[in-house]
Amino acid sequence: MLSPQIRALVKATAPVLKTHGVALTRHFYARMFDGNPELKHVFNQGHQAGGEQQQALAGAVAAYAEHIDDPSVLAPVVTRIVHKHVSLGIRPEHYPIVGRHLLASIREVLGEAATDELVDAWAAAYGQLADMLIAEEARLYAESAAKPGGWTGWRAFRVVGKQPESADITSFYLAPADGGQVPDYRPGQYVSVRIFVPELGLMQPRQYSLSDAPGQDRLRISVKREPAGAETPAGRVSNALHDRLQEGGVLDVAPPQGDFHLREDNAAPVVLVSGGVGLTPMVSMLNHLVSTDDPRQIRFVHGCRNGAAHAMKDHVNAVAAARGNVRKAVFYEEVTRGDQPGRDYDHAGRVDLHAIRDQAIVPDADYYLCGPAGFMRAQRETLLALGVAADRIHAEAFGSGGAPV
Numbered sequence: 250m251l252s253p254q255i256r257a258l259v260k261a262t263a264p265v266l267k268t269h270g271v272a273l274t275r276h277f278y279a280r281m282f283d284g285n286p287e288l289k290h291v292f293n294q295g296h297q298a299g300g301e302q303q304q305a306l307a308g309a310v311a312a313y314a315e316h317i318d319d320p321s322v323l324a325p326v327v328t329r330i331v332h333k334h335v336s337l338g339i340r341p342e343h344y345p346i347v348g349r350h351l352l353a354s355i356r357e358v359l360g361e362a363a364t365d366e367l368v369d370a371w372a373a374a375y376g377q378l379a380d381m382l383i384a385e386e387a388r389l390y391a392e393s394a395a396k397p398g399g400w401t402g403w404r405a406f407r408v409v410g411k412q413p414e415s416a417d418i419t420s421f422y423l424a425p426a427d428g429g430q431v432p433d434y435r436p437g438q439y440v441s442v443r444i445f446v447p448e449l450g451l452m453q454p455r456q457y458s459l460s461d462a463p464g465q466d467r468l469r470i471s472v473k474r475e476p477a478g479a480e481t482p483a484g485r486v487s488n489a490l491h492d493r494l495q496e497g498g499v500l501d502v503a504p505p506q507g508d509f510h511l512r513e514d515n516a517a518p519v520v521l522v523s524g525g526v527g528l529t530p531m532v533s534m535l536n537h538l539v540s541t542d543d544p545r546q547i548r549f550v551h552g553c554r555n556g557a558a559h560a561m562k563d564h565v566n567a568v569a570a571a572r573g574n575v576r577k578a579v580f581y582e583e584v585t586r587g588d589q590p591g592r593d594y595d596h597a598g599r600v601d602l603h604a605i606r607d608q609a610i611v612p613d614a615d616y617y618l619c620g621p622a623g624f625m626r627a628q629r630e631t632l633l634a635l636g637v638a639a640d641r642i643h644a645e646a647f648g649s650g651g652a653p654v
Contacts, residue, residue, distance in 0.1 A: 251373055256317045258370035263314040269358065270307030271300075277354040278303060285346055290452045291337055299481050317374060320381070328508045329646070331385040335393065336441040336506040337454055338402055339386065344379040351375060393504040398430030403443065403501040409467060411496050414560035417474045418526055419491055420460065424467040426499055434463045434505035435513075436537040437530040437617070437645070440470065441503040444494070446485050452501075455486045458619075458645070459505060460529040460561075462536035468502070471560065473526040509619070509645040511537065517641075518546035518611040522628050524600065524620025525553055530645060531619060532561055535575070539568055547572075548609055552580040552600035552624070556588040578605050600624070602631045610635050619645040 251259075266273065278297060282289055296302040309326065316322045352372055356363045393399050410422030425431060436459075443454040457470040474491045475484025494500065511519070511534045519538065521531040528551050538547055549569065553559050559579070569577040580601070581594040588594060602609050616632055618625045625644050632642055 251317070251377055255370040255373050258367055259314050259317045259374045262367070262371075263311055265359070265362070266307070266311040266314055270311050271303050273354055273358045274303040274306040274310070275300075276358050277306070277351055280354055280357075281347065281350040284350065288343075288346070289449075291339070291343075291454070293455065294449055294451065294453060295482070295484060295486070313374070313378060320378075325508075327381070327385070331382060331389060332506040332508050333456070334382065335386050335389040336439070336456060336503050338503065341383050344383065348372070348375050348379065389506065393432075393506075396432040396504075398425075398432040400432075400504055403503055405499050406468070406502045408494060408496050408498045408500065411494075414471055416557040417476075418471055418558075418560040419474070420469055420471040421490065421494065421500075422467050422469050423500060423502060431466055431468060432504065434459060435507075435510035436463060436534040437510035438505045438507035438533075439530070440468065440505050442470070442486075442490075443501045443503075444486060444489055446489065448485060453486050454503075458507075458530040458533065460532050462533060462540045464540070468505075471526070471529045471532075507645075509617075509643060510534075511617075512615055512643070515615075516545055518548075518614035520548040520550065520609055520611060520614045520616045522550045522600065522602070522609075522616060522618050522620075523552070524624040525558070526560070527618075527620030527624070527645070528553075528560060529619075531617065532565070534617065535565070535568060539572060539575070544574060546611055546614070547575045548611060548614075549575065549577040550580075550600060550602070550605070550609055551577070552582065552620075555581050555583050555585045556593045557585070559593065562593065576608060578608060600628065602628060602635065606635055610637070614641065616642045617644075618642065622646070 293302065309330070312323060312326070313320065320327075352368055352375070355371055356368055390401050394401050405426040406423040407426045408421055409424045410420075412420045412422070414420050439456045439458045441454045441456050443452050445451070446453045457472055459468055460471040461469040472487050472490050475487045477483040509530065519534065521534060523531045531549065531551070535547065535549060538545070549565060551565070556562075559581075565577055569575045578596065579594045580596045580598060581588055582599055584594070584597050590597075596604065616637060618628050629642055629644065633639065
């Protein structure tokens with residue numbers, strides 16, 4: 250338990266961290282990778298180059314300082330971090346390394362403001378946080394290992410199928426190379442995969458949602474090829490998977506993790522709202538509900554650019570046509586000449602829950618959101634405005650996922 254004096258010192262740094270947090274975390278990562286280059290294999294170097302990881306860590310450090318009197322406020326963020334850490338194989342021995350570089354960075358970036366007293370206070374606060382994360386991660390590691398077919402760390406999986414789903418999304422069907430069992434998982438969860446990236450000379454991990462129902466003898470991930478942007482390079486891992494990983498190839502896979510998943514503790518109706526490749530965990534949930542013959546009302550709302558970008562269209566259409574309890578609404582943002590309303594899409598423009606509120610707003614339903622951050626913010630705001638309770642809205646975070654590893 251931290252003393253009142255330590256908590257006060259740490260809390261007093263919150264405004265400074267909000268202003269200079271990114272400078273601190275940028276310095277921290279550069280320092281850590283220089284001193285411990287082996288950790289480059291653990292961290293997503295794409296997020297490092299784009300600045301997402303520095304932003305995520307800066308936000309987390311500032312939030313921890315602000316809520317040091319009651320860290321339980323941060324429980325949802327901590328849960329997300331713990332799942333991602335376990336997915337990446339973060340172990341107790343990593344925490345002293347991170348702590349050493351973080352405290353040194355506080356001294357080096359804050360200068361004279363970083364008194365010995367302040368740095369000692371942050372050392373105690375970091376120790377408290379590390380102990381909490383390590384304990385929760387140990388629990389998840391034990392759960393993963395105890396499942397039938399379960400494991401910890403990385404396990405080789407063989408590609409037993411590769412199927413294009415759209416112009417830029419491809420599904421990979423993965424079976425254990427050791428011939429063993431595939432563990433159960435919760436619909437909506439993800440796995441980490443890693444491959445060697447020659448351009449970086451590093452193993453690089455990425456997280457991809459599982460896109461099919463659990464209870465099968467293989468896993469399925471559906472990967473979007475990430476093109477280069479105006480200020481960002483093309484996704485090295487996604488492009489390598491598309492271009493180089495063929496049927497028969499082998500991929501390292503970590504056990505399923507993630508706190509975004511279908512709630513099965515009640516029989517509430519389910520509304521699945523996705524944008525772009527965000528449909529992958531939604532299809533996992535949909536397929537699970539259908540495969541278990543779940544009678545609850547299901548709404549599948551999806552938005553994408555146009556027909557060329559529309560993944561798994563035929564599958565979802567077939568489910569909606571065959572199941573009286575499943576209704577879909579598809580939005581195309583840029584309708585092209587070959588796109589037919591009623592067959593390919595239902596509405597032109599961006600996803601607009603106001604426009605389909607009679608269909609999408611179901612009494613006492615749980616709402617699941619997945620897609621780009623701006624998309625999820627917009628849908629959440631709309632749902633709240635339409636009277637949906639905040640605790641009924643569940644969202645998956647792309648990118649660094651609020652998990653500053």
